Amino acid sequence: MEKQTEKKKILIIDDELMLLLSMQRMLEDLYDITIANGGQAAIDIINKGDKKFDLIICDISMPDVNGANFYLYILKKYPGLEKRIIFMTGGPLGSYLDEFFTGSRLLKPFEYDELRKAIQDFLEAHPK
Secondary structure, eight states, X not given: OOOOOOXXXXXXXXXXXXXXXXXXXXXXXXXXXXXXXXHHHHHHHXXXXXXXXXXXXXXXXXXXXXXXXXXXXXXXXXXXXGGGEEEXXXXXXXXXXXXXXXXXXXXXXXOHHHHHHHXXXXXXXXXX
């Protein structure tokens, strides 16, 4: 009997529930997807410690805990995990945020193929 390879675990964070559910449906056949409706919900999920995420896809603009504050929290509490974040944004960030978010970025709206390629490229470049 062949050993089934374990799906990579991805946490997707956004304050738009419809986008979260759509991304979950698009990716759940390939990955173990967890969704968080906002930055605080994501912090709660990570603090619970049930899953070790291979990748976090995080919106930058959220009303409760935004992407920058989420990143700073992860940097302080879970050093190393901040290197596993791809940020999503719907527009230009301004020079301060451009310097802050130097890592991988997805521009909304994105196509399924763009999302899948960004995830695949990231996971290949950052094996655990």
